[in-house]
Amino acid sequence: MFIAEHIIGGSTLKNSILGAGLGAVLLGIASLKTGNIALSTGLHFAWNSLHWMLGYKDNTGLFVEVVSKENGRQGEIVSYAAYIVVMLFGILTVSQLIKSQKRYNSI
Template sequence: MKKNLVLRIGLFYLLTLVIFALANVLKPLLLSMTLAALGTYVLSLFFLRREGLSPASVGLAFGQHSVVRFCCGLTGGLLMAGLQPVFLLASGQFHLERVHPSAGPVILQLSVYLAAACREELVFRGYSLRRLDQQYGLWIAQAVLFVLFALEHKITGMSWLTAFVGAGSGALLFGLASLKSRGLALPLGLHLAWNAGQWLFGFKGTPGLWRAVVEPGYAEQAEFLGYAAYGVAVGIAAIIIYFYYRHENHRAHTPAESQA
């Protein structure tokens, strides 16, 4: 039974990559990301149907607390993203330059981040994470999805350090949020706000509302402080989630208890 589950999850992940690759052929980026997210959702429903499970059993159902949890995730993610420039500004070797983009490009970029976050949460924090957790427990489930999440980000162009320390730490936080809240609303809000916040502050390579500028000769120091701020932010968020849901049994199996 457990061996079959591992094979099914492996097949599920490979098929999500196929969907992602096929969707990426299309332009513009928002369309491809949206189709990848929708395709992954349909694939999740197919696997759940094959196993006789409901969407709610892996946190894919919309529940009465979904909107509130999503908003809490957005707030927390923006606070996390804001901690990086605070750390860097305090060093005195970094500053932000205000950029004045028009509303259209900002809305478009935020929409792309939303579609991308939806796709990744469905791939890594929905069917795969919840089924692994139910069969093997939190630590193994988190470890497997941590590696897959980091490797996927490495393949898409990140450095090993950024993929495993940056994206990997995010995977653990988003996984904890999914398991403890028994849904995807909270991790989706965190994920979206983190990526969007980094872009808005200019940490994604292209400026959002600001351009991040490091003084010459301080690039390594800025990178270290950036990772330190990220580690502090992830740690604080994880502690808050853990203690807020400390009385919850994250391994709930009943549909009524497993809503987004």
């Protein structure tokens, strides 16, 4: 659903699968481990805020990323690699450090 929402919102298929797909895994694990969406909401807000501050949201942030045309492909590869590393680190961290919240129904 998260991938489809990003495609409908105008993201490319590659960005939707790699970006939103890995993000959905991280946010899903965070929700399942904690039993609520508070951590997922905070992680999503922090990620979007950081992206805005770094100028990745249509270059409207505090900083502006500039990559020359000659280095555009290398910049894209580095960007995807960094994103994948950060998401995998987040997935590993949440899955290992957050204890699962067991919910028992009392009758």
